[in-house]
Amino acid sequence: MSQLPTLIADLALILICAGVMTLLFKKLKQPLVLGYVVAGFLASPHMPYTPSVMDTANIKTWADIGVIFLLFALGLEFSFKKIVKVGGSAIIAACTIIFCMILLGIGVGMGFGWHRMDSLFLGGMIAMSSTTIIYKAFDDLGLRKKQFTGLVLSILILEDILAIVLMVMLSTMAVSHNFEGTEMLESIGKLLFFLILWFVVGIYLIPEFLKRCRKLMGEETLLIVSLALCFGMVVMAAHTGFSAAFGAFIMGSILAETIEAESIDRLVKPVKDLFGAIFFVSVGMMVDPAMIVEYAVPIIVITLAVILGQSVFGTFGVILSGKPLKTAMQCGFSLTQIGEFAFIIASLGVSLHVTSDFLYPIVVAVSVITTFLTPYMIRLAEPASTFVDAHLPESWKKMMMRYSSGSQTALNHENLWKKLILAMVRITVVYSIVSISIVALSFRFVVPFFKENLPHFWASLLGAVFIILCIAPFLRAIMVKKNHSVEFMTLWHDNRANRAPLLSTIVIRIMIAVLFVIFVISGLFKASIGLIIGVAVLVVLLMVWSRRLKKQSILIERRFFQNLRSRDVRAEYLGEKKPEYAGRLLSHDLHLADMEIPGESCWAGKTLMELNLGKKFGVHVASILRGKRRINIPGGSVRLFPMDKIQVIGTDEQLNVFNEAMQNGAKIDWEVYEKSEMALKQFIIDSDSVFLGKTIRESGIRDKYHCMIAGVESEDGTLMVPDVNAPLEEGDVVWVVGEKEDVYQLVDQKNEKVQAG
Structure with missing residues (x-):
């Protein structure tokens, strides 16, 4: 009998336990994450009454792969554009919550006399709420369409990305054992540098690669290529000093901007579920009941810290962002739990050997308790806000109301200078990072190759020529971009006092480009500084004047933004997302509404000119979506068909009237139903029949009487499909089908002998 490898036996035990627990927790309507944790406890050496995993090292490796897949899947659901869309309220609230909760966690840890690193990691663990658990709680309670849930989900998006940043910072501090501000800033700078570099290069190259290979991409190929990109980025991140999870998240977020994102997410999901389950099971394997009993007091204290801290700081953060008290408390009370990121940060501390053994089981216990209490906390938010509002001094209420209305105005206000400077800084930073990476790679690989040969x-x-040519499009963009923008020209013509600062922005950016060229030349040639500066200035001027370089720079930027928006463009084309201009219509009290032509609509089959919707209702049809085909700005000759989706522009009142008329046009009264009843009858062609000797085409039965000959029965009883060119003969039995009224009209007018069929 062959011996089964330990890894397979352990995997079988884990999956059996996980399978049983998932069924049980599904029945109990509890999050599956908790089921996996319990399954891990059952399969651990701490549970003497069940079989135990024999090789925990292998399971740890599988769990690490699980973290990679979890973060990769999170990246696929994430989009860097979402950060822009979540708005200032979510940013202020998320930053406030995380900062305050980290300080609270550190304070609790220090209060128990724990080591500094334990306290620091504890702060990171309790700062992140669980996206998975909150999503499920909102679904179970039927709250997904409530106004405050949108803000909660926006805060969670920010917390997810900040959790990645926090993991990088914790890793840096854990490895260096240094808490100095300089090293922290250096770590954050390095993180931002590689984040921007990988994102920009990834968005430029990967969608283009997938587009060119689309014809070769079946589901299997797409899955393998996606996982190859994921693990390739994992290796790259590890080589640059970041965690594997960070690399997986970055690649997921890059692929999230591609058209294939939904397919990749669907294909990766089963793999992610498998390895994710193993990760959460491995979390449960570290739960030691004896340690939980020993640290019962810290567990209770940390649980209270999470519940009270998230409630208070969450409410405070949302109020600080300008939201009313009720919304703020609903958001704060919804965030009172820790989950998957707490486990990931805890496993990070264990893998780096910087946290104590007791911390992991404590965090798991706190997560279980807070997860169980989450639905009750969400329900408690509204009565709690009512109670607080009733006991809050009137002066405080007025102050909060003034702050709420005033902060929204401040958050939404953007002047021309702010927009221009931010755009210039963004362009300069991004293109400088790309240029720095090109220079570094060239000095590392290209220049040594040239010197060898x-x-x-x-x-x-x-x-030097190679490097300067490679960075030239980016340096030109740094110098020239936004110099002819609407903001720049408006400020230039608006006030002469603006011209000196505007010119200074141009000079500064030119100096940055000159410094790049000086660095390249001085690194390859030994010459006087004056000569190097002169050559650098000349090269930069040639960049500015070069039309070919201008065209190349524009093409590079255009391709980047096309790749970045490809998924949105596809969604807009298919009607899954409203076009960008829809948001601009709101400022003019106009809306873009999606409506569907009912299947029984009397409008179906008519042209837009015949319907004359603009004159009747004051609305305009911007687009018609028919299956996967989109007709933009349809002409008057375009017909509407049943189930067409139309995008209509108008005011609220106009759209309401239009929708009501469209729905009324789909109603059919009972008379129509009765008139539409079909009948089947037969009659005999005898010697007196007017149809004798005529073909079916000549008889006019279809054209005059709107009936159809279903078949002709000959004297021998054979029923044949009628031949339109064959004459009807005496003795033929003709079967006629049509609306009842038409059939009887045919019979009555022709005075035929009819026999009911």
Whole structure:
């Protein structure tokens, strides 16, 4: 009998326990994450009454893969554009909550006399609410369409990305054991540098690669290629000093901007579910009941810290962002739990060997308790807000109301200078990072290659030309971009006092480009500083004047934004998302509404000119979506068909009247139903029949009487499909089908002998 490998036996035990627990927790309507944790406890050495996993090292490796898949899947659901869309309220609230909860966690840890690193990791663990658990709680309670849930989900998006940043910072501090501000800033700077670099390069290259290979991409190929990209980024992130989870998240967020994102998410989900389950099971395996009993007091205190801290700081953060008290308390009370990111941060501490053994089981216990209490806390929010509002001094209420209305105005106000400076800074930072990476890679690989194969001078010259040509489009964009924008020209013509600052922005950006060129030349040639500066200035001027370089720079930027918006463009085309201009209509009291032509509508089959919707209702049809086809700005000759989706522009009142008329046009009264009843009858062609000797085409039965000959029965009883060119003969039995009224009219007018069929 062959011996089964330990890994397979352990995997079988884990999956059996997980399978049983998922069924049980599904029955109990509890989050599956808790079921996996319980399954892990059952399969652990701490449970003497059940079989235990024999090789925990292998399971740890599988759990690490699970973290990679969890973060990759999170990245696929994430979009960097979402950060822009969540708005200032979510940003202020999320930053406030995380900062305050980290301080609270550190304070609790220090209060128990724990080590500094334990306290720091505890702060990180309790700062992040569980997206999975909150989603499920909202679904179970039927709250997904409530106004406050949108803000909660926006806060969770920010918390997810900040959790990644926090993990990088914790890793840096854990490895260096240094808490100095300089090193922290260096770590954050390095993180931002690689984040921007990977995102920009990834968005430029990967969608284009997938587009070119689309014809070769079946589901299997797409899955393998996606996982290859994921693990390739994991390796790259590890080599640059970041965690594997960070690399997986970055690649997921890059692929999230591609058209294939939904397909990739669907294909990866089963793999993610498997390895994710193993990760959460491994979390449960670290739960030691004896340790939980020993640390019962810290568990209770930390649980209270999470519930009270998230409630208070969450409410405070949302109020600080300008929302009313009720909304703020609903948001704060919804965030009172910790989940998957707490486990991931805890496992990070264990893998780096910087946290104590007791911390992991404590966090798991706190997560279980807070998860169980989440639905009750969400329900408690409304009565709690009513109670607080009733006991709040009137002066405080007025102050909060003034702050709420005033802060919204401040958050939404953007002047021209702010928009212009932010745009210039963004362009300069992004293109500088790309240029720095090109220069670094060239000095690392390209220049040594040239020096190995060419004389020193020619190698240096060729290397300088190569590097400058590669970074030239980006340097030109830094210098020229936004110099002719609406904001720049408005400020230039609005006030002469603006011209000096505007010119200074141009000079500063030109100096940045010159410094890049100086760095490249000085790194390859030994010459006087004056000569190097002169050559650099000349090169930069050539960049500005070059039309070919201008065209290349525009094409690079255009392709990037096309790739970035490809998924949105596809969604807009298919009607899954409203076009961008819909938001601009709101400022003019106009709306873009999606409506569907009912299947029984009397409008179906008519042209837009015949319907004359603009004159009758004051609305305009912007687009018609028919299956996967989209007709933009349809002409008057375009017909509407049943189940067409139309995008209509108008005011609220106009759209309401239009929708009511469209629905009324789909109603059919009982008379129509009665008239539409079909009948089947037969009559005999005898010697007196007017149809004798005529073909079916000549008889006029279809054209005059709107009836159809279903078949002709000959004398031998054979029923044949009628031939339109064959004459009707005496003795033929003709079967006629049509609306009852038409059939009887045919019979009565022709005075035929009719026999009911």
